[in-house]
Amino acid sequence: MKKFMDKDFLLTTKTAKEIYKRGAEKTQIFDWHCHLSPKEIYENNAPKDIAELWLGGDHYKWRAMRSFGISEEYITGRKSGHDKFLKWAEVVPHLIGNPLYHWTHLELQRYFGIYETLSPSTAEDIWRRCNEKIKAGGFTPRELIEKSNVVCVCTTDDPSDTLEYHEKLKKDKDFKCKVLPAFRPDKALAIEKAEFIPWLAAMEKTAGREISSFAELKAVLAQRIDFFDKMGCRAADQSLSYVPCVASNSRELEQIFKKGVDGKLLSELELDKYKTALLGFLGENYAEKGWVMELHIGALRNNNTKMFQKLGADTGFDSVDDREIAAGLSRFLDSLAKLGKLPKTVLFTLNPKDNVVLGTMLGNFQTDEAASKIQFGSAWWFNDNYDGMRRQLTDLANLGVLSRFVGMITDSRSFLSYPRHEYFRRILCELIGEWVEEGKYPEDVKFLSQVVEDISFNNAKNYFGLKI
Numbered sequence: 001m002k003k004f005m006d007k008d009f010l011l012t013t014k015t016a017k018e019i020y021k022r023g024a025e026k027t028q029i030f031d032w033h034c035h036l037s038p039k040e041i042y043e044n045n046a047p048k049d050i051a052e053l054w055l056g057g058d059h060y061k062w063r064a065m066r067s068f069g070i071s072e073e074y075i076t077g078r079k080s081g082h083d084k085f086l087k088w089a090e091v092v093p094h095l096i097g098n099p100l101y102h103w104t105h106l107e108l109q110r111y112f113g114i115y116e117t118l119s120p121s122t123a124e125d126i127w128r129r130c131n132e133k134i135k136a137g138g139f140t141p142r143e144l145i146e147k148s149n150v151v152c153v154c155t156t157d158d159p160s161d162t163l164e165y166h167e168k169l170k171k172d173k174d175f176k177c178k179v180l181p182a183f184r185p186d187k188a189l190a191i192e193k194a195e196f197i198p199w200l201a202a203m204e205k206t207a208g209r210e211i212s213s214f215a216e217l218k219a220v221l222a223q224r225i226d227f228f229d230k231m232g233c234r235a236a237d238q239s240l241s242y243v244p245c246v247a248s249n250s251r252e253l254e255q256i257f258k259k260g261v262d263g264k265l266l267s268e269l270e271l272d273k274y275k276t277a278l279l280g281f282l283g284e285n286y287a288e289k290g291w292v293m294e295l296h297i298g299a300l301r302n303n304n305t306k307m308f309q310k311l312g313a314d315t316g317f318d319s320v321d322d323r324e325i326a327a328g329l330s331r332f333l334d335s336l337a338k339l340g341k342l343p344k345t346v347l348f349t350l351n352p353k354d355n356v357v358l359g360t361m362l363g364n365f366q367t368d369e370a371a372s373k374i375q376f377g378s379a380w381w382f383n384d385n386y387d388g389m390r391r392q393l394t395d396l397a398n399l400g401v402l403s404r405f406v407g408m409i410t411d412s413r414s415f416l417s418y419p420r421h422e423y424f425r426r427i428l429c430e431l432i433g434e435w436v437e438e439g440k441y442p443e444d445v446k447f448l449s450q451v452v453e454d455i456s457f458n459n460a461k462n463y464f465g466l467k468i
Contacts, residue, residue: 330364
C-alpha cells in the first residue's frame with residue numbers, strides 16, 4: 001500500500017515520476033486568473049491565525065461545512081477563529097474523494113511542514129503548531145507568493161477600479177512578483193441587476209464624466225481599457241451563464257440602456273441585444289490591445305436568495321448552469337473573426353457536458369497569430385478536482401493540441417492556494433505517464449518533460465506576452 005500523500009503522490013508510473021521531477025516540480029507559476037486582493041498584497045499584513053488565513057472567504061470550505069451540517073455561526077458567523085477551525089477539522093476526515101481533502105493536506109505539508117492528517121483528535125495540536133509558525137513569520141501575502149515560486153499574478157479588477165494598489169506595487173522594487181490587473185466588466189454587462197445603477201455611479205466618479213447613453217458607456221470603457229493597458233493588463237475576464245449573439249442597432253441599444261438606467265424590466269431579448277453589442281465592442285478593443293479574452297461560461301449564481309441577501313455574492317451559493325451554448329458562442333466568435341478582431345480567447349466551461357463543445361469550437365477559429373490562439377481553459381471551479389482535470393486534459397488531447405495548453409489557474413482568493421498548481425501538475429504527469437506505460441506514446445522522457453514544463457508555465461507566459 002502506498003503511503004498517504006508521499007513524494008510520489010498521484011504518480012504511479014516510472015514515466016510520470018520522471019517527467020514530474022524534470023518538467024514540473026520546480027517550475028515557476030504564472031497565476032493568470034485569480035481573485036487575490038492587490039490591496040492585501042500591497043499592505044502585506046500577517047494573518048492573526050490559521051483560521052483567518054485558511055477559512056476566511058473560502059466558499060469551497062464553506063459549502064463542505066454546510067453539507068456536513070455545521071451551523072452558519074461557525075462558517076460566516078461570529079464564532080471565534082479557534083472554534084471555526086475545530087469545526088472544519090470535524091468535516092475534513094469525511095471529505096473522501098473531495099479535492100478539499102488533498103488541498104488541505106498539501107497546504108499543511110507545503111507551508112507548515114505538518115504531515116499528520118487533520119481530524120478532531122489532531123485539531124488542537126495542528127492549530128497550535130500552525131499559529132506558532134505564523135507568529136514566527138513568513139506568512140504575509142508577499143512571503144507566501146514568493147515561497148510558492150509565483151512570478152506573476154493577474155488579479156480581477158472592475159473597470160471602475162482606480163488600480164491604486166497596482167500602481168503602488170509596480171513602484172515597489174523589493175517585491176519581485178509582478179501583480180497585473182485583469183479587466184472584469186461583468187457589472188457593465190449586468191444591466192438587469194440592482195447593482196448596475198450604483199456601479200454606473202462609481203464608473204462616472206472614476207471616469208470624471210457623466211454616462212447617460214450607451215455610446216458614452218462604450219467611450220468610458222474604451223478609456224478604462226487604455227488605462228488598464230498602461231498598467232500592464234494582459235487579460236479580460238467575462239463571466240457568462242451563456243454567450244448571447246443577437247443583432248441590434250444603435251437606436252435599440254440606446255433605448256435598452258435608458259430602460260435599464262430607469263430601473264425598468266428588460267426582456268430576455270433586450271438583454272441579449274445589449275450584452276451582445278457590449279461584448280462585441282469589448283472584444284474588438286481587446287484585440288487591438290493584444291489582450292487575451294477569457295469567457296467563463298456556465299455559472300448559475302446566487303441561487304439562495306435568503307443567503308444572498310444576508311451574505312452577498314461569492315459565499316458558496318452558486319452552481320452549474322445547463323444551457324445550450326454552442327450556437328451563440330459560435331456566432332459571437334465568428335462576428336469578431338469576420339472583422340479581423342477576434343482576440344486570443346480562452347474558453348472555460350463550468351459544465352463538463354460542454355467539454356466537447358468547447359474542444360471542437362477551438363479548431364474553427366485558430367490562426368497563425370499564436371499557437372492555439374483559441375484555448376480550452378483548465379478544469380474550473382467545480383471541476384478542478386482529480387476526475388475533472390483528467391477529463392478536461394483528455395478531451396483537449398482528443399480534440400486539440402495538448403502540448404500548447406496554457407495550463408492551470410487558481411481562481412482563488414487564498415494566498416495558500418498555490419499547491420493546486422502542484423495538484424494539477426501531478427495529475428497531468430500521471431495521465432501522460434499512463435499513456436506511455438500503455439504503449440500509446442513513445443517513452444521520450446526528454447520531450448515529454450519539456451511538454452509538461454510548457455503546459456505548467458512557458459505556454460501561458462508566451463500566450464499572454466509576459467515579460468519576466
